[in-house]
Amino acid sequence: MRVWRNTAPGAIGDAVRDDDFEAEALTHLDSLFSTAMRLTRNRAAAEDLVQETFLKAVRFSGRFERGTNLRAWLFTILHNTHRNARRGAGRDPVQVDSETVEQAAFTSAAGHTPEQVLLRSTLSEELQSALDALPEAYRQAVWLRDVEEFSYAEIAAMLEVPAGTVMSRIARGRRMLLQQVSRTRLAARA
């Protein structure tokens, strides 16, 4: 049951406030779109997701506390919307291949591996496709931390998982990313 209520619908102050709010929200459009692309890996779906996010943000702007982090709030809506859409499509929101994950976590080698040397010569396009090849839970967490620079606590709130889980996913996701890059590069050479 919704308890949210607008205090003075249609008041002039509201209109000014809404306009400010939307102007500020629009400054985060590229960030939101890039993240939507990593979530959906499809341009049309990413556009839909961002539009829906903006619509919800405007509709619930009364719930946003001024002075708090608007960017984190918008990202939270984006991830909630994505989760709900996936639920609607009948898919599991977290698909984890546990074997890959275990391998990624505990493949042992010391010092600088050839893989790490290889990493530095990786093209951005290769990096992009390697990211897209990661299981969703890892792709989200690594992207939000290393590209969008959210804190572990902020990411935990967005993804609705404990902070410890976020940390594990990021450590393992980074390792999987390296393995993915080396796999594609080796395949390209062969």
Add this chain to the structure above:
Amino acid sequence: MAKVTACERIEPLLAPWADGSLAADETPAVEAHLRACAACQELASTGREVHELLRARADRLREQAPAALRERLAARRGRSAGQARRLGLLARWVPASAAAAVLLAIVSVVAVGSLGSGRVLAAQLTLDHLKCLLIADTGHAADATRLAETWARDRGWSIRVPPSSTEARVTLAAMRRCLYGDGEMAHLIYERDGQPVSLFILPRPREAAPVLAIMGHETITWAGDGRTYAVVGKLSREELSLVAAYLRPLAR
């Protein structure tokens, strides 16, 4: 066994260690463990390499939002809040009995996993009609052939889009993709004398109530060739029937 326990305890701290955000009082314990454990050392240093690479490439990895999307959202500034609020008020004004019926039906949908009643389908389509009008890029005529091609390319299944018609006083304005109980459906937005009318194409047969009025909107539904179609608009039933009569033989 002791080593596995130490690794498990340290593992969540390796990510913040790698990107330099680990609390100062936790650092000595982590670094002592890394000196003693090659597996964790490798995971941690890989983490640092990947983190530094992603930071360095962050700007190139980010993509620009499409210009059309930016323009569409910018054009809504100021007015979308008012519209969204009116939609919220509208939803609150639905008579309690109707709201309860919809809620009950939605609960049964969740339990049974499909929309059993045509009434609920019509209610959902009416809400989708209102919702999509807020974000759709309307206001100019759209090309039916191009929209059908775009749909087939992006969605992997084909639709036939009825074009604008001066005779039927119907203008094709926009296309959207919406979700319903069984997956995605095509949402085509037309205008008749400035009034928005939606045509929904669902790729599966559904139980549907043929003619229904919900929240001041009329809906007309029909089925054929394994698909379900619905027309929704805030027009009189007679007028909506004329629109449906034009769209029905052309839509697929």
